[in-house]
Amino acid sequence: MSATARTGHPARRPLQSTLRGAAGWARGRHLGSVAFLTNRVTGLLLVAYLYLHLGVLYLLTRGSGSWASVLHLFKNHYVLSLESLLILFILVHGLNGIRLALVGSGIGVRHQKAWFTAAMSASAVVYVVVVLAMFGVI
């Protein structure tokens, strides 16, 4: 019996099954689920940023004029704040990713919650330092 050949719920109502799917992975209640959801959300946001970034870089091919306007935009504090969020997402996603890689390789599985707390704390510390540097405080 292959894993997929199980009886299971027939996919009779595609929309309902899709909604059930979304509700299913969002209904976790413990720290592990928070980690799981955090990883998904930051991952999706980073994918969105990837496309935004590739779009912006297109302006480079249009010559120096349009690029200057982009650079000007990036001096704006609001945009800078958004950029700092990008760094936060990378930190959170990356450090939690390391936790997942370790745990998934059978390393420290029983300490998965401590790993998560450590990853998030490290992200927070690095984030604060980066923000202070970005806004010229240090």
Place this chain on the structure above:
Amino acid sequence: MAVRVPAPARRPPETQPARGGSLAWISQVVSGILLFVLLGVHIVMQHFVAKGGLRDYAQVLSYLSNPAVLAVESLFVLVLIWHAMLGLRAVLFDFGFGHRGQAAITWGVVVLGTITGGYSFWLIAALAAKN
């Protein structure tokens, strides 16, 4: 009293080659680790190879004219897209689209990844050629 328990009667699983489950997960881990390294190199190069960072158009173009930079940035894009597409696939898989839906998702991310990769490399090539 030594007790011997009979070996469990196993229904032999149908012999079927693994369908890439381990490949997806292991390559996600490997690409994730590579991204960490490449992201570090990416940031360091932008700030130190290009003196003072990429402040204007000319600097960006000259930065990309460095073959080492070109190689690292290309690899970065490649690994990033691989990791992103696998992640996207994993997220979409959990929406309950069923077996056929999942096959479609796999093809979908292959196509999307190819387009994204093609565009990215064109972008890099176009910019490198401008200098």
Place this chain on the structure above:
Amino acid sequence: MAALAHVVVIGGGATGAGVAHDLALRGLRVTLLERGELTSGTTGRHHGLLHSGGRYAVGDREAGIECIRENQILRRIAPGSFEENGGLFVALTDEDMDHLNPFLDACEACGIPATVHKAETARQLEPGLNPEVKVAVEVPDATVDPMRLVLRFFATARRNGADLRTFTEVTGLACTARTVSGVLARDLVTERDYEIAADLVVNAAGPWSGQIGQMAGVTVPMQLSPGVLLAVRGRFCARVLNRLHSSADGDIIVPQRGLSVVGTTSWVVDEPDVPPVPAGHVARMYAEGSKLVPAIAAAERRAAWSAVRPLVGGGAASTGRELSRTFQCFDHKQTEGVEGLVTIVGGKATTLRAMAETAADVVCAKLGIDAACQTAQTVLAPHGAYYTERGERYDHD
């Protein structure tokens, strides 16, 4: 035979499981009715001890002999359903030591293999044991999962054609001229009432047997004797531990999965539904259990519950301990002149197969069917088959 004889079995516990399995194996058409899920009465809640018979050898030799015989048969027909751990009867005091020789003699008389271990060996075998242990006798007790063993009987019965109807309550018996001709049933899921015609009805309702008997105007001579059990977290012994003395409260510890189950108490009640856990019983289990294994005293309570033993016998029982643990089958034609109803009551989970054999013999004799019992040689289906081989009972949307 033009049509198979149809027997309706009332009760989805160990007794009903054995009877349904035995009759199905003899080729009869069996319909079993249970008002809840299978094993939701006394069966599921018992101590989880496959008796060697040691506990009854001295005072109730008949039960002791039944236990060791059935113990050996069950291991053959239900391999994998027991923790093969064995049991110790432990003497802690000089008074306990007085019981040693009578116990060993009784075990020999019953055919129960018994090995005496000196205190030092006993402490090595069971490091958790009270260090004051004087002597320990090893017997072939074992831990059993009450539900899963019994589900194997049900799964096998169904493979042989038995119709198992759960969540179906018996509301009455169809009686005409002192003959029971069928059962009035209520499907609790669809809330539909219906009648099932039967060539014979077997009352295997355990503590509820008296209530079923009343529906036909017969009396079942039995006593309802609940006992309280306490499960604590952690395994404090590998074997079943019994106190070597005459049966008393809280003198058995059965390790089961990650738990240790201490039991039990015994008293007498009138009402089989929702047996209470009386004040003080849990504390008594802790106190008595920690005499055998001191660490029990500090163990975390996982659950405390009670189960009602349906014991054979009438008259005035004070605690229930003095009643035999054997079983009896009543043909109500002979007791009160009511045809078509047989009651099987008493016994223990360990003797469920023998009880069923006795009941099925009576059933077959009454129906004029010449079929021998095959249950002692028939290896049972796995318990999971009860869930995986079920047909659809209701139309789902």
Place this chain on the structure above:
Amino acid sequence: MTTTEQAPGQTRRIRISRRRPGAGRARVDEFDVAAGPDTTLLDALREIRSHQDRSLTLRYSCCHASCGTCGMRANGREVLACVTPLASLGSGPIAVEPLANARVEHDLVVDMRDLYESLEPTGRPLIRQDEELGGQEEPGPTFARYEDCLECGLCVSACPIAGSDSAYLGPAALAAAWRSVQEPRGADPSDVLAWVDDEQGCWRCHASFECTEVCPSGVDPAGAVMALRRELTRRKIDQITRRGRQRR
């Protein structure tokens, strides 16, 4: 009330999801029961079944977290009703629903077929041999004891992936698979490993650890999934390096 160790304290309201075959959506019925400090959810449900509504259907058997039949959701959390005191479920009304990720047959009774079928190919170890006793230095006799897994299905109900994709093998089967790899008892574990080495096998888990959180018996299915991945990865690396060595 079933537990008379203490005077009945308060009255608790219980909202039970009721479902009948063919009736479409579930309806919610409310019941009030008297509860003492030790009254469990199962006590309360049995009380309702005995004295208020006989048509309430649920499974239960052992009453001490060994049979695994009384799994359900109380206030959204997977529990075994028999070891869940009402006092642990807050002070408000208690919402009782059947387990998720399984077909509801009626009321709190779900179809266990998928769970048991998923356990089957693992050889479903029921008995384990590696019993260890604290303080036992010398290699003593080997005991056969029951597995910790109660086959209750709480882990599958709590699993976010099982919730979205019924093709996923699920935590119970993967935990059983890991047990039979850990303790193959003379059998070749590579069959079971090949079975779980699948997109819908141990690689599908997203490590939310909900299964381990709800397990009433300390089985740690998520740990088992991670252990299976480690074992499979190790074997794959072994295979590659052996092939490499052979080539040289």
